[in-house]
Amino acid sequence: MTTLDTRTPPDAVTRRPVGARLLWLLLSVLALAAVMVASVAFGSRDVPWSDVVAAFGGSDDTLGQAAATKRIPRTVLAVVIGAALGLAGGVMQGVTRNPLADPGILGVNMGASLAVVTAVAFFGLTSPTSYIWVAIVGAALSALFVYTVGTLGRGGATPLKLALAGAATSAAFASLVSAVILPRNDIAGSFKLWQIGGVGGASFERIGQVAPFLAVGFAVCLLSARALNSLALGDELAAGLGERVAVARAVAALGAVLLCGAATAVAGPIGFVGLVVPHACRLLVGVDHRWLLPLSTVLGGVLLTAADVVGRIVARPSEIDVGIVTALIGAPFFIYIVRRQKVRAL
Amino acid sequence: MTTHHRLTAEGLTLGYGDRTVVDSLDLAVPPGRITVIVGANACGKSTLLRSMSRLLAPRKGRVVLDGKEVHRLPAKELARTLGLLPQSPVAPEGITVSDLVGRGRHPHQSVFSRWNEKDDAAVAAALEATHTEPLAERAVDELSGGQRQRVWIAMALAQQTDLLLLDEPTTFLDASHQIEVLDLLTDLNRSRGTTIVMVLHDLNLAARYADHLIALAGGGLHASGTPAEVLTEETVRAVFDLDSRIIEDPVSGRPLMLPIGRHHILEPARRNTAATGGPQERSSAEPYQSDVSATPGSARK
Amino acid sequence: MSAPVLTRPASVEAATRRRVRGASRRRRVVLVLVLLVAAAFAVTLMAGRTYYPPGDVLRVILGEQVPGASFTVGRLRLPRAVLALIAGFSFGLAGVTFQTMLRNPLASPDIIGISSGASAAAAIAIVTLSLGEVQVSVLAIAAGLGVALLVYSLAFRGGVVGTRLILIGIGISAMLDSITSYVLSQAAEWDLQEAMRWLTGSLNGAAWDQVVPALAAAAVLTPLLLGQARNLTALQLGDDTASALGVRVERTRITVIVAAVGLIAFATAAAGPIAFVAFLSGPIAARIVGAGGSLLVPAGLVGSLLVLVADFTGQFAFGERYPVGVVTGVLGAPYLVHLIIRTNRAGGSL
Numbered sequence A: 001m002t003t004l005d006t007r008t009p010p011d012a013v014t015r016r017p018v019g020a021r022l023l024w025l026l027l028s029v030l031a032l033a034a035v036m037v038a039s040v041a042f043g044s045r046d047v048p049w050s051d052v053v054a055a056f057g058g059s060d061d062t063l064g065q066a067a068a069t070k071r072i073p074r075t076v077l078a079v080v081i082g083a084a085l086g087l088a089g090g091v092m093q094g095v096t097r098n099p100l101a102d103p104g105i106l107g108v109n110m111g112a113s114l115a116v117v118t119a120v121a122f123f124g125l126t127s128p129t130s131y132i133w134v135a136i137v138g139a140a141l142s143a144l145f146v147y148t149v150g151t152l153g154r155g156g157a158t159p160l161k162l163a164l165a166g167a168a169t170s171a172a173f174a175s176l177v178s179a180v181i182l183p184r185n186d187i188a189g190s191f192k193l194w195q196i197g198g199v200g201g202a203s204f205e206r207i208g209q210v211a212p213f214l215a216v217g218f219a220v221c222l223l224s225a226r227a228l229n230s231l232a233l234g235d236e237l238a239a240g241l242g243e244r245v246a247v248a249r250a251v252a253a254l255g256a257v258l259l260c261g262a263a264t265a266v267a268g269p270i271g272f273v274g275l276v277v278p279h280a281c282r283l284l285v286g287v288d289h290r291w292l293l294p295l296s297t298v299l300g301g302v303l304l305t306a307a308d309v310v311g312r313i314v315a316r317p318s319e320i321d322v323g324i325v326t327a328l329i330g331a332p333f334f335i336y337i338v339r340r341q342k343v344r345a346l
Numbered sequence B: 001m002t003t004h005h006r007l008t009a010e011g012l013t014l015g016y017g018d019r020t021v022v023d024s025l026d027l028a029v030p031p032g033r034i035t036v037i038v039g040a041n042a043c044g045k046s047t048l049l050r051s052m053s054r055l056l057a058p059r060k061g062r063v064v065l066d067g068k069e070v071h072r073l074p075a076k077e078l079a080r081t082l083g084l085l086p087q088s089p090v091a092p093e094g095i096t097v098s099d100l101v102g103r104g105r106h107p108h109q110s111v112f113s114r115w116n117e118k119d120d121a122a123v124a125a126a127l128e129a130t131h132t133e134p135l136a137e138r139a140v141d142e143l144s145g146g147q148r149q150r151v152w153i154a155m156a157l158a159q160q161t162d163l164l165l166l167d168e169p170t171t172f173l174d175a176s177h178q179i180e181v182l183d184l185l186t187d188l189n190r191s192r193g194t195t196i197v198m199v200l201h202d203l204n205l206a207a208r209y210a211d212h213l214i215a216l217a218g219g220g221l222h223a224s225g226t227p228a229e230v231l232t233e234e235t236v237r238a239v240f241d242l243d244s245r246i247i248e249d250p251v252s253g254r255p256l257m258l259p260i261g262r263h264h265i266l267e268p269a270r271r272n273t274a275a276t277g278g279p280q281e282r283s284s285a286e287p288y289q290s291d292v293s294a295t296p297g298s299a300r301k
Numbered sequence C: 001m002s003a004p005v006l007t008r009p010a011s012v013e014a015a016t017r018r019r020v021r022g023a024s025r026r027r028r029v030v031l032v033l034v035l036l037v038a039a040a041f042a043v044t045l046m047a048g049r050t051y052y053p054p055g056d057v058l059r060v061i062l063g064e065q066v067p068g069a070s071f072t073v074g075r076l077r078l079p080r081a082v083l084a085l086i087a088g089f090s091f092g093l094a095g096v097t098f099q100t101m102l103r104n105p106l107a108s109p110d111i112i113g114i115s116s117g118a119s120a121a122a123a124i125a126i127v128t129l130s131l132g133e134v135q136v137s138v139l140a141i142a143a144g145l146g147v148a149l150l151v152y153s154l155a156f157r158g159g160v161v162g163t164r165l166i167l168i169g170i171g172i173s174a175m176l177d178s179i180t181s182y183v184l185s186q187a188a189e190w191d192l193q194e195a196m197r198w199l200t201g202s203l204n205g206a207a208w209d210q211v212v213p214a215l216a217a218a219a220v221l222t223p224l225l226l227g228q229a230r231n232l233t234a235l236q237l238g239d240d241t242a243s244a245l246g247v248r249v250e251r252t253r254i255t256v257i258v259a260a261v262g263l264i265a266f267a268t269a270a271a272g273p274i275a276f277v278a279f280l281s282g283p284i285a286a287r288i289v290g291a292g293g294s295l296l297v298p299a300g301l302v303g304s305l306l307v308l309v310a311d312f313t314g315q316f317a318f319g320e321r322y323p324v325g326v327v328t329g330v331l332g333a334p335y336l337v338h339l340i341i342r343t344n345r346a347g348g349s350l
Helices: A009-013 A020-040 A049-056 A063-096 A108-123 A127-150 A160-181 A193-195 A204-223 A227-230 A235-240 A244-269 A273-285 A289-314 A322-340 B045-053 B075-080 B097-102 B116-127 B144-160 B175-192 B203-209 B233-240 B296-300 C007-047 C054-060 C069-101 C114-126 C131-155 C162-186 C192-197 C208-227 C229-235 C237-245 C249-271 C277-289 C296-316 C324-346
Strands: B007-016 B018-031 B034-039 B060-065 B082-085 B163-165 B196-197 B213-216 B222-223 B241-249 B257-258
Touching: A009 A204, A020 A049, A020 A063, A020 A193, A020 A273, A020 A289, A020 C114, A020 C162, A049 A063, A049 A193, A049 B116, A063 A227, A063 A244, A063 A289, A063 C114, A108 A127, A108 A160, A108 A244, A127 A244, A127 C324, A160 C162, A160 C324, A193 B075, A204 A244, A204 A289, A227 A244, A227 A289, A235 A244, A235 B213, A244 B222, A244 B296, A273 C249, A289 C007, A322 C131, A322 C162, B007 B045, B018 B060, B018 B196, B034 B045, B034 B175, B034 B203, B045 B082, B045 B163, B045 B196, B060 B296, B075 B082, B082 B144, B082 C007, B097 B144, B097 C007, B116 B241, B116 C007, B144 B163, B163 B175, B163 C277, B175 B196, B175 B203, B196 C054, B213 B233, B213 C192, B222 B233, B257 C162, C007 C069, C007 C114, C007 C277, C007 C296, C054 C069, C069 C208, C069 C229, C069 C277, C069 C296, C114 C131, C114 C162, C114 C192, C114 C249, C131 C162, C131 C208, C131 C229, C131 C249, C192 C324, C208 C229, C208 C296, C229 C237, C237 C249, C277 C296, C277 C324, C296 C324
Parallel strands: B034 B196, B034 B213, B082 B163, B163 B196
Antiparallel strands: B007 B018, B007 B060, B213 B222, B241 B257
16 A cells, blocks of 8 residues: 555545455445344244245245235335445535535435425326326426525535525425425325335335436445546645536536436435445445445445335334434434534534 | 723632643722733633633632622623633624614523613713724724724623623734723723733733732632732743733833743843753743734634 | 703604604504404405304394304304404514614514424324314424524524524424425325414314414413513613613513414414414515614504415315415415515525
């Protein structure tokens, strides 16, 4: 490690051995495997391990096997959504250079929700594929709006301005979602999904519908790592290092919006995953986005799946939606970050 | 003329958390005069001022006003005798100058009393004295830095106290506004006998405007007296860890401090401080100038 | 005391003139607001699906039996209108109190989690524990105070900084809302109307036994807060300046917090956390009255007016009946965004 990579100076400050980082990545993959098994094994109904193993083999002969089989798409969905949100959060924090950036806090997820609800109520939208497009457009518009509002005035997008703009926008959108849905009993049943995110109704068909969008989002975001490393030094310095700042930022943000929009389209608005995961990852592997983003992806999957399992076990025989669990875990973490920040940085 | 009040500190020890900032300090503020407190960053100047105006309770010792302990006096009673202008006061959004100055009447009012002619007269006098009457109906947000500082001083004047404490009233002001504010305070002192105590960063302005100069160092009183007595090369070295020469200010006849750094010195041989240590040893010491650019928060810590 | 100072009589006259002009404007504004609230209150009682003339309404209020009107006005509209009046006043007054004390329009109890806390407690008390009105109010006020204390102590690190307090409040608020959502989702089916009451506020099904605790709380706590009005305006200048003006800062703050949280909690227990009323009333009142004096009474009146009009609009302006919180939410959110934009542009205290 004697050659100094000038494109990633943050790395030079907190230089960590590659071995340790690989180890963390490996451990998090193992953790992912563990929570996936747990997610199939545990639920509101007790299923013997033999049935769980059989279910993995594709069998659904006994009641237990059938229950476990049903949990497989749910598990996959939780992993995918968690990964998408974790990665999107990491990218958003990088793009905005803001420690409080999170798709939930910035109102992006609620924007996607509102777009879908509006489309369903007023334009008779029914096909799930078009949900996804609408959700992505909604997410992009609200992200743009919140960022613009938060950037106005002195000091650019400070954490406080951004968080407030996001909270205000979220509240506004939540009110509008209620206003659109209240008189429409036909879709009121699905209202809950658009207010509290969950992965309960998963099927491989629905996962398949968002898969292409998520794939593009994952690719774009993970490839932005180098650009984000430059952006971390400030716009002027990044430009000095030869980065096309505006383009790099737009591309990375687009990737993140794609991920949030698609995730919200299948699972509703889920907050705080995108906040908690990248922060935890930064403690483990430092601020180099080339390590941070992949690890955030994996640990995002771990967190959401684990939260879903906890939600199923704690409230037996019913369930707590994963969106509620992540808020309960995430909000204290959010407060922890706020308390750690220096006053002037806020 | 105003009544002259005696403000003293006796064995005063102050601190935040587990940090002691001022240690068993004894001090007397000469009544009817202008006292200026100087010292290096973080030496406890603001802390001392806050404690003298009851904002910070002492660890040990006491602040005494006319024989009574300040921290035991009823809040409003104290506020009718002693006013404080903090370093960065907050103006509510959209408030007009005359409303803000009127807020200074708070200690003279109670829940049941109504605003009366005396209050109007006090506000008018404060506006007049600070030459802010033409601004009376403007919003405070719209004013320039110098105008705003004059308005804040007007608010403190409307409080009609015989003692006025100011924490760095000239920070963030350019040279002409600094002089304007200090002249204004001197006018007040001369015409009404208001006792003024202020913290200033600029040693030379301090020496010019002070009747009584107090130099703090290491949490204690290093020197006090007239500017000529206090502002010496020895004091500057002890308080600021800075070599300097003191000459007579051709404008005011007061002492004028010329700092000696490592560069731009015509006659190195004549530096009378060579014995105290080479320049390289001093390189870690904070030059005085950095004081000016320091942020208020760090200065207060 | 200070020696007499020679001031030109003209200056004193000018000061008097400015002060009198300000005071008379305040009086006029308050009078107009009172009239508007009274008018909205009267309209709410008279109009609706069926119209009852003022005479009938008056006779019902005086306790006479009027066929039809006795039930519709006496049992349905009157408690609802009174609750709207009290809840709006309580939210407006408490909101502007917090905004003034913390020197930030965003530090209103509905943004920093106090309303959410009271609401979560009330939802648990009613939906899960099936408690009566009094216990619900007690739980709500305990939760509101608890949240206020929690937010304050979490934000405290060698002094409370407004921005940190607001951000922590947003976090706490998110957590409490998710608890409320969970409690409601556990209550048999997802009952949308009930959910709306505890998430955004609603006056549906308002009855006298809900109104009485809120009314009593407002009657006790309002004078207490008004007594602190001058100390509050001094606090706007910053803790140090207020202290130098002779305000006991901590004592004032504690009195004011307890009183304002009490107002919020009782109103929330009765009507839910009616969205944005606490946040909106203060800035609107400041717009009308000007920034000079105390905003407590005007903000309370604006709050009442907002809730009365929003509830009436929600009930009758559209084909469907919307809970009041949805109407104030839809109205309030753009204003919140506008306020952020305006404050950001001005480089203000955000």
